[in-house]
Amino acid sequence: xxxxxxxxxxxxxxxxxxxxxxxxxxxxxxxxxxxxxxxxxxxxxxxxxxxxxxxxxxxxxxxxxxxxxxxxxxxxxxxxxxxxxxxxxxxxxxxxxxxxxxxxxxxxxxxxxxxxxxxxxxxxxxxxxxxxxxxxxxxxxxxxxxxxxxxxxxxxxxxxxxxxxxxxxxxxxxxxxxxxxxxxxxxxxxxxxxxxxxxxxxxxxxxxxxxxxxxxxxxxxxxxxxxxxxxxxxxxxxxxxxxxxxxxxxxxxxxxxxxxxxxxxxxxxxxxxxxxxxxxxxxxxxxxxxxxxxxxxxxxxxxxxxxxxxxxxxxxxxxxxxxxxxxxxxxxxxxxxxxxxxxxxxxxxxxxxxxxxxxxxxxxxxxxxxxxxxxxxxx
Numbered sequence: 001x002x003x004x005x006x007x008x009x010x011x012x013x014x015x016x017x018x019x020x021x022x023x024x025x026x027x028x029x030x031x032x033x034x035x036x037x038x039x040x041x042x043x044x045x046x047x048x049x050x051x052x053x054x055x056x057x058x059x060x061x062x063x064x065x066x067x068x069x070x071x072x073x074x075x076x077x078x079x080x081x082x083x084x085x086x087x088x089x090x091x092x093x094x095x096x097x098x099x100x101x102x103x104x105x106x107x108x109x110x111x112x113x114x115x116x117x118x119x120x121x122x123x124x125x126x127x128x129x130x131x132x133x134x135x136x137x138x139x140x141x142x143x144x145x146x147x148x149x150x151x152x153x154x155x156x157x158x159x160x161x162x163x164x165x166x167x168x169x170x171x172x173x174x175x176x177x178x179x180x181x182x183x184x185x186x187x188x189x190x191x192x193x194x195x196x197x198x199x200x201x202x203x204x205x206x207x208x209x210x211x212x213x214x215x216x217x218x219x220x221x222x223x224x225x226x227x228x229x230x231x232x233x234x235x236x237x238x239x240x241x242x243x244x245x246x247x248x249x250x251x252x253x254x255x256x257x258x259x260x261x262x263x264x265x266x267x268x269x270x271x272x273x274x275x276x277x278x279x280x281x282x283x284x285x286x287x288x289x290x291x292x293x294x295x296x297x298x299x300x301x302x303x304x305x306x307x308x309x310x311x312x313x314x315x316x317x318x319x320x321x322x323x324x325x326x327x328x329x330x331x332x333x334x335x336x337x338x339x340x341x342x343x344x345x346x347x348x349x350x351x352x353x354x355x356x357x358x359x360x361x362x363x364x365x366x367x368x369x370x371x372x373x374x375x376x377x378x379x
Contacts, residue, residue, distance in 0.1 A: 007098030019368030127160025206367035238284025
């Protein structure tokens with residue numbers, strides 16, 4: 001099949017492309033490069049107004065006219081790419097707003113690409129109307145909106161609240177009328193979509209384990225704890241809780257641990273920086289693992305991330321055998337870190353289990369086969 005993947009988050013579409021190409025399909029990605037992460041894409045959409053004087057001009061014009069120059073620049077690039085992004089058998093959008101544009105321009109881009117191609121599918125793997133509304137209605141016991149609902153409005157734009165605004169709600173309904181169906185990438189998006197008539201099911205995040213070498217952990221000196229921070233998502237990911245827990249642990253076990261903290265690194269640099277780590281602190285307000293956690297698990301790291309009971313039940317696992325469930329509780333995080341520091345054999349055990357889990361449930365070729373089966377069933 002000839003497949004067009006629209007948008008990129010956390011390298012998901014790149015990994016899916018590698019799996020699909022391994023099955024002899026023809027795949028093209030058209031996307032921006034997900035900000036500072038700078039992922040490779042076949043047809044890159046460039047940002048023109050994201051820095052310097054042009055950004056100031058864009059913001060000034062938007063303040064007085066509500067016209068977003070970046071959105072129009074993106075749409076122009078899409079129009080120029082028409083010959084290269086037309087006549088595909090399957091198109092999958094990574095989000096309801098795959099390019100970070102205004103709702104009206106996102107709808108224009110969606111309609112253009114839909115008109116130029118055949119079957120249109122949607123992926124739910126990041127904030128969108130259904131997942132944000134589910135979190136905002138406080139249906140789960142905690143969610144990415146918990147810091148916001150508790151009064152922390154710093155980095156407010158990171159919470160995805162724009163999807164609850166009337167223009168993005170209109171965009172959501174427009175897209176759902178047009179798509180064949182929507183796929184969820186993990187439990188955090190699966191649960192809000194249950195019983196939706198357009199929901200096609202959960203296909204786990206595809207991880208290219210051929211590119212991620214498993215390195216058996218050796219603890220010969222200090223235990224290395226890695227904490228990667230995306231400054232824009234600092235509270236949304238629970239980095240403030242991780243840092244508070246690390247303060248507690250560093251005072252008690254300074255002679256046993258080394259803490260490595262980095263901020264907002266490009267993907268290639270980021271993934272190299274945690275190679276020597278034993279433990280990785282990923283995110284707190286989640287029920288399942290995102291892409292960063294799964295890639296680290298594939299490399300044999302013990303990851304503090306979403307690993308809630310719903311996830312344990314779904315994959316028939318026992319608690320803390322594959323990943324460490326990171327609760328929004330400073331003392332709980334500190335206690336779990338202490339348990340690992342005092343029982344280094346558990347670090348080695350969980351490391352091997354993590355790699356095995358990713359190979360079993362997140363293999364990029366197996367996941368790509370699931371996408372092909374799902375798409376073909378509904379063509």
